[in-house]
Amino acid sequence: MGWVFLIPVHNALTIDVEDWYHVCCGDAEPVVPAGKRRVRQNIERILAMLAEFGVKATFFMLGSVAEEEPLLVPMIVAAGHEVSSHGYSHTLVPLLGPKKFRDEIRRTAEIIGTQAGCKPVGFRAPQWSLGPETPWALDILHEEGCLYDSSYNPLPFIGDRRGARTPFSIATSAGSIFELPPMVTPSPICNLPTGGGWGFRFFSLSMISRTVKKLNDAGMPAVLYLHPREMEAFGPRLSLSPLKSFAAYGTRSDAEGRLRHLLQNFRFRTMRQLVATWQSA
Structure with a gap:
């Protein structure tokens, strides 16, 4: 099932709150001293940039972070933004399995609930690792009180390349959950990851803007x-193979300039606000 928004359409800016060393490449994450956290x-x-443009965003918070x-969650909530769950350990969902996945969802919800005053109602899996091959995960999310997920990335290799590119509803054993996939740009070869990560910095700003506008024109x-690390062009990075390094960092120019352009030219609201629009439709 899909939905069409009435114009004017609002988009969603989401931030995966993790540190510079939280990169899923199949390797063990390094032990980083407190002084090295960024x-x-x-x-x-x-937060300062969002305040400048009067935009509210959704922050997918790692429980460990x-x-x-x-002080991070209270700071984000005090600025009027939504805090949702990114899991606890940044471990890929299939590697966790059902029991550990539920444990992580509960643990992160308890941490955020204590710090924010309310538990999260949304989830995003590390490296888009939740999808058709892990249907049990959506059952668990629904049972644990989540209203929406944003993990089904319609890309080859890391997602479902034939998956929907616009929001839809997925039935679980206990009810339905809203799925909000990240933005991609269709091409003759495959969908391109223009909505964030390395693709957001690699592909042209005009391509990204056209994709946003085309979606909005369609309602x-x-x-x-x-990712927070994308705010600094010359921040630290892990030592990875050339292919993994490109997948993790891309060209590694910072994202601030093009993000400012989008915040100035398009409307945004939180993921929970978007879901509330569908619920009331």
């Missing part, structure tokens, strides 16, 4: 995503 300073930069930086929202 997530807070980059979140502060993002919320534990290590207990649909664009879901964009950003």
